[in-house]
Amino acid sequence: MAPRTKEQFENIREEKKQLIFEAAFDLFALEGYHSTSITKIAKRANTSKGLLYNYFESKEALLLEILSSGLNEMMQLFDPNHDGILSEEEMLNFLSNLFEMLKTNNRYWRLYYAIFFQPTVFELINTQFADIFTKMMKLLTDYFAHHGLQEPEKEALVFGSLIDGIAFNYVMNPDLYPIEDIKDYIIHKFCYIKK
Amino acid sequence: MAPRTKEQFENIREEKKQLIFEAAFDLFALEGYHSTSITKIAKRANTSKGLLYNYFESKEALLLEILSSGLNEMMQLFDPNHDGILSEEEMLNFLSNLFEMLKTNNRYWRLYYAIFFQPTVFELINTQFADIFTKMMKLLTDYFAHHGLQEPEKEALVFGSLIDGIAFNYVMNPDLYPIEDIKDYIIHKFCYIKK
Amino acid sequence: MAPRTKEQFENIREEKKQLIFEAAFDLFALEGYHSTSITKIAKRANTSKGLLYNYFESKEALLLEILSSGLNEMMQLFDPNHDGILSEEEMLNFLSNLFEMLKTNNRYWRLYYAIFFQPTVFELINTQFADIFTKMMKLLTDYFAHHGLQEPEKEALVFGSLIDGIAFNYVMNPDLYPIEDIKDYIIHKFCYIKK
Amino acid sequence: MAPRTKEQFENIREEKKQLIFEAAFDLFALEGYHSTSITKIAKRANTSKGLLYNYFESKEALLLEILSSGLNEMMQLFDPNHDGILSEEEMLNFLSNLFEMLKTNNRYWRLYYAIFFQPTVFELINTQFADIFTKMMKLLTDYFAHHGLQEPEKEALVFGSLIDGIAFNYVMNPDLYPIEDIKDYIIHKFCYIKK
DNA sequence: CATGAATGAGGGTTCATTCAT
DNA sequence: AATGAATGAACCCTCATTCAT
Numbered sequence: 001m002a003p004r005t006k007e008q009f010e011n012i013r014e015e016k017k018q019l020i021f022e023a024a025f026d027l028f029a030l031e032g033y034h035s036t037s038i039t040k041i042a043k044r045a046n047t048s049k050g051l052l053y054n055y056f057e058s059k060e061a062l063l064l065e066i067l068s069s070g071l072n073e074m075m076q077l078f079d080p081n082h083d084g085i086l087s088e089e090e091m092l093n094f095l096s097n098l099f100e101m102l103k104t105n106n107r108y109w110r111l112y113y114a115i116f117f118q119p120t121v122f123e124l125i126n127t128q129f130a131d132i133f134t135k136m137m138k139l140l141t142d143y144f145a146h147h148g149l150q151e152p153e154k155e156a157l158v159f160g161s162l163i164d165g166i167a168f169n170y171v172m173n174p175d176l177y178p179i180e181d182i183k184d185y186i187i188h189k190f191c192y193i194k195k
Numbered sequence: 196m197a198p199r200t201k202e203q204f205e206n207i208r209e210e211k212k213q214l215i216f217e218a219a220f221d222l223f224a225l226e227g228y229h230s231t232s233i234t235k236i237a238k239r240a241n242t243s244k245g246l247l248y249n250y251f252e253s254k255e256a257l258l259l260e261i262l263s264s265g266l267n268e269m270m271q272l273f274d275p276n277h278d279g280i281l282s283e284e285e286m287l288n289f290l291s292n293l294f295e296m297l298k299t300n301n302r303y304w305r306l307y308y309a310i311f312f313q314p315t316v317f318e319l320i321n322t323q324f325a326d327i328f329t330k331m332m333k334l335l336t337d338y339f340a341h342h343g344l345q346e347p348e349k350e351a352l353v354f355g356s357l358i359d360g361i362a363f364n365y366v367m368n369p370d371l372y373p374i375e376d377i378k379d380y381i382i383h384k385f386c387y388i389k390k
Numbered sequence: 391m392a393p394r395t396k397e398q399f400e401n402i403r404e405e406k407k408q409l410i411f412e413a414a415f416d417l418f419a420l421e422g423y424h425s426t427s428i429t430k431i432a433k434r435a436n437t438s439k440g441l442l443y444n445y446f447e448s449k450e451a452l453l454l455e456i457l458s459s460g461l462n463e464m465m466q467l468f469d470p471n472h473d474g475i476l477s478e479e480e481m482l483n484f485l486s487n488l489f490e491m492l493k494t495n496n497r498y499w500r501l502y503y504a505i506f507f508q509p510t511v512f513e514l515i516n517t518q519f520a521d522i523f524t525k526m527m528k529l530l531t532d533y534f535a536h537h538g539l540q541e542p543e544k545e546a547l548v549f550g551s552l553i554d555g556i557a558f559n560y561v562m563n564p565d566l567y568p569i570e571d572i573k574d575y576i577i578h579k580f581c582y583i584k585k
Numbered sequence: 586m587a588p589r590t591k592e593q594f595e596n597i598r599e600e601k602k603q604l605i606f607e608a609a610f611d612l613f614a615l616e617g618y619h620s621t622s623i624t625k626i627a628k629r630a631n632t633s634k635g636l637l638y639n640y641f642e643s644k645e646a647l648l649l650e651i652l653s654s655g656l657n658e659m660m661q662l663f664d665p666n667h668d669g670i671l672s673e674e675e676m677l678n679f680l681s682n683l684f685e686m687l688k689t690n691n692r693y694w695r696l697y698y699a700i701f702f703q704p705t706v707f708e709l710i711n712t713q714f715a716d717i718f719t720k721m722m723k724l725l726t727d728y729f730a731h732h733g734l735q736e737p738e739k740e741a742l743v744f745g746s747l748i749d750g751i752a753f754n755y756v757m758n759p760d761l762y763p764i765e766d767i768k769d770y771i772i773h774k775f776c777y778i779k780k
Numbered sequence: 781c782a783t784g785a786a787t788g789a790g791g792g793t794t795c796a797t798t799c800a801t
Numbered sequence: 802a803a804t805g806a807a808t809g810a811a812c813c814c815t816c817a818t819t820c821a822t
């Protein structure tokens with residue numbers, strides 16, 4: 001008889017929203033953003049189309065929330081809040097975390113790549129990523145300079161591209177790509193840590 | 196006027212088809228596959244929707260033809276039809292051609308990436324790529340083995356990933372990515388050619 | 391606390407209902423009936439959608455109640471409960487009240503017009519109005535006849551139309567229409583009162 | 586076999602567009618803009634929903650085209666392209682045309698009023714009407730000044746309001762309102778023409 | 781008395797595809 | 802070979818109303 005308390009409502013909301021979020025994430029990753037209809041998402045989340053709009057403003061907002069949540073996860077991982085200098089240990093951590101994320105969040109990264117190349121969507125996300133990218137490049141350039149490499153900017157770019165390429169290949173073929181071997185190779189080559 | 200010969204008709208046919216092909220290519224690359232309507236394509240090709248269906252079975256068929264043609268171009272470039280051994284000069288050619296293609300066919304590669312990650316389309320194309328990929332890996336592995344590297348398979352994979360990463364970064368940011376510098380770096384590092 | 395008496399409950403009920411009524415009125419007038427959602431009304435009334443349906447059977451019922459209440463107000467104003475003869479003083483009162491109402495209830499009249507012309511709604515209200523209209527016409531006809539005009543029915547109709555036209559113009563442009571001037575003009579012309 | 590000529594297409598378009606236009610007009614006038622769905626319009630025009638969008642950009646565009654076409658008709662009627670002075674004969678013409686239009690385009694005017702009071706739509710149309718309105722007021726003011734009335738602006742406003750009120754009453758009750766009588770009354774009173 | 785999560789029918793709109801000409 | 806009018810299914814989204822609590 002008594003109306004539900006605010007917390008009760010909050011819980012219901014949180015749970016349902018998560019359900020829809022997960023359903024959308026799965027479908028976007030499995031079948032692509034454009035091929036996934038709101039109807040499909042609602043069906044997979046065992047709910048109604050209408051309710052989806054109680055939680056997300058639009059299909060695009062739902063997508064952005066998914067992407068954004070992945071970004072935030074990543075930023076937490078890579079922002080050690082430090083002095084601006086990348087030590088060998090930090091580089092090691094960085095790479096370990098990266099490879100770990102690729103393995104555990106495989107689904108997200110595949111979706112992310114799929115979205116990234118959608119010409120229309122690209123611009124929406126790009127600015128958010130640009131900052132992270134620039135920051136990382138600065139760190140890497142300093143890192144390579146500190147280790148005496150001749151053209152640290154170029155090295156940083158090549159290193160970044162290599163990481164991208166590895167991520168990209170692994171994500172598209174997680175079963176075939178020997179990610180562990182590659183990880184060891186990269187760590188051994190770029191961490192300059194003596195045993 | 197004399198009635199047109201069969202070849203003339205054939206030429207007209209081919210030209211019109213090419214026009215549609217180009218229009219679709221441009222639009223897919225510029226605005227994405229899903230955002231490009233048949234009407235837009237026909238308009239840009241200065242023709243009618245009906246005619247388009249004379250040349251292509253469906254919108255998806257048109258897309259696949261575009262992708263496939265790009266693939267074939269690439270295969271021609273990278274299939275030297277040789278003895279299975281990659282010489283230093285061949286490697287140099289390989290890389291030169293690759294970078295050249297990235298620069299001149301930027302448009303295609305961006306579309307290609309956009310499509311590649313569409314989960315549904317991916318499977319369709321993937322098998323065609325798998326062959327090329329395997330062949331190239333074999334060549335590269337031999338190449339690195341021949342130059343005395345300890346783990347040539349791993350080196351080949353890393354090299355492949357690096358190339359992918361560079362292509363990917365350049366294609367998404369052709370104006371900012373210093374492709375020439377990177378090209379020199381790569382050639383200098385992997386071609387083992389002494390001056 | 392002592393349990394609330396029945397009247398107290400009744401008062402709460404009435405107050406809440408009034409709040410919803412006002413909120414709906416404002417929104418209908420400001421944004422139109424169809425553009426105003428139940429959610430918006432509930433939000434503006436600081437209550438819930440569910441409660442709204444405790445007081446009003448449906449959105450349409452809410453609308454009709456608003457319109458009806460305005461009608462009643464007007465009827466009270468114009469029904470002097472008299473002998474069927476309109477004296478000059480009564481005519482003066484009539485006009486004063488009318489112009490006063492236009493100025494103070496501007497909001498209502500605009501809504502009323504907006505609704506009035508909705509073909510579907512029109513029929514619903516029209517019968518209620520027909521009575522008032524007929525009664526007023528009778529009064530006016532007698533009035534003009536009594537003052538010696540040749541075709542009193544026609545004069546009554548023209549007078550009624552003029553009043554409608556003024557109301558209509560003022561309501562749609564309250565800031566620009568010089569209602570006071572027009573009021574003086576009308577009173578001077580139709581009240582036949584000598585100073 | 587040969588494709589249709591441009592004229593053939595043009596004819597088909599013109600006819601079909603007119604059909605849809607009429608269907609929409611009828612329904613908007615009968616049931617109101619918001620209560621008329623695209624589906625209903627298409628059904629009444631014996632066509633498909635999709636086709637409607639071949640001819641009209643949106644439901645709102647369709648509405649505006651209907652309103653606009655009525656406006657244009659009216660402007661042609663009332664714009665004698667003259668010297669800025671309204672003679673008695675011109676005033677007579679003006680009024681005759683007006684009453685004629687009310688009678689023949691009854692449907693349009695009812696729709697027009699219905700739309701006019703939709704709060705959202707009002708602004709869209711208003712600017713287009715404002716010009717005509719201002720122009721007419723100027724003409725009328727001069728007209729009354731020329732005939733020696735003391736406060737010509739006020740007279741013009743009152744005259745305008747009266748016309749509005751008559752139109753409004755007639756349009757809402759075409760069967761009961763004695764438009765012919767009123768017309769004679771108005772002409773006799775405001776045309777200052779001696780027999 | 782009070783809440784807002786949940787529904788589902790229907791809204792306007794788009795677009796690949798077909799087909800009469 | 803060539804046209805674009807016509808279709809209809811599916812799209813995303815809105816919202817009055819219900820109901821468990």
